[in-house]
Amino acid sequence: VFHLPTLRLGRVFGIPLELNLSWFVVFGVVAWTWSFDVYPSLFPGRPAWVDVTSGLVTTLLFFASIVAHEMSHSLVARRADIPVQRVTLFMFGGVAQLSQEPRSAGTEAVMSLAGPGMSLLLSAACYTAFRVVTGAGAPAADWAPLLMLAGVNLSVAVFNLAPGYPMDGGRVLHAFLWWASGDRRRATRAASWVGQGLGLALAAAGAWTLVAGSIEGLWFVLLGLFLRALAAAAYRSQEARLELATTPVVDLAHEPVLVIAGDLPLDEAPRFSGAAGAPGIAVVTDRSGTAVGLVDLRGAPDRPAAVVGAATVGDMARPLSREILIDGGESVESAARRFEASTAPALFVVKDRRVVAALSRRAVGAAFVDAAKQRRPGPLGWLAPRG
Ligand SMILES: [Zn+2]
Secondary structure (H helix, E strand, O other), X not given: OOOOOEEEEEXXXXXXXXXXXXXXXXXXXXXXXXXXXXXXXXXXXXXHHHHHHHHHHHHHHHHHHHHHHHHHHHHHHHHOOOOEEEEEEEOOEEEEEEOOOOOOHHHHHHHHHHHHHHHHHHHHHHHHHHHHHHHOOOOOOOOHHHHHHHHHHHHHHHHHOOXXXXXXXXXXXXXXXXXXXXXXXXXXXXXXXXXXXXXXXXHHHHHHHHXXXXXXXXHHHHHHHHHHHHHHHHHHHHHHHHHHOOOEHHHOOOEOOOEEEOOOEHHHHXXXXXXXXXXXXXXXXXXXXXXXXXXXXXXXXXXXXXHHOOOEHHHHOEEOXXXXXXXXXXXXXXXXXXXXXXXXXXXXXXXXXXXXEEEEHHHHHHHHHHHHHOOOOOOHHHHOOOO
């Protein structure tokens, strides 16, 4: 579903909020169910526009509640110095994408409980508001959306607390196992295994309902399979991260870098622009061979010869910014974190103060995919001795 386009709605507390196109399907189904099924059968005889308005209001507030749930996770994560990339609404609800895993079991537990905590709070608030307005004599039918929201927020909290990693309850289980064993790897393996089991059980229950003639079963089959895949992927991606956290970037960076001496006359630079490859960027060095800047060779040929005059490549160079330099001894995992925090297409690998290679965003992504492919979670690993 994440391959479908997403719309950027804006920022909430500085965190980008996005809408995946698959969300519209769910919005339609949910709004339809409330407008043409739930409300008409609860309050027969009302004009259709009243039911449709109530249905739309309920659906919009329901999704606003999901955003509040995800924002609670995000704000707790941000407090723990974990950058939040975005919150996305999609067909199975919402997801807060973090660029790092929590660094302690305690942080993970608090962060995971923040979402269901918000849902419970909203549920209680909606229920209280409903009792207050109807207690004051307002007609219950008009305020029924509040009661519905109390109900759905309660179900969101309860469903998310199921121990299916990486759902909230599964993360709480993971945090507990991590805290109890002191071994994060094995905790992830066990939580992933439980999560996959729960996903399959949900899919099986959905299939049973479907066979029994209820079309809603299909949604649970899809959700169950999705959760199973998510649980397996969470384990694999952690293993890949751990492996790449010990792989130095020099092992991965093979892309050659064009290095030009800073005192080269600028009018000779265009001769090298083909050698700089697709980025067209060369590293500029001083007389001692130390990298001092970057020059975009594609910009150079546009200048008339008269202006170029006695200028050198060094005059054109932009100073090297620390963000795009990475020490050869740093890990591929830390390179990945640099890419997540910037839009740079490549990093330059430095060894003994010299730029030795370029490392593209694509190469780092491919390394993660490769490392993750080699890992398959299984229950036996948890029982096997440490090694
Ligand atoms: Zn949650």
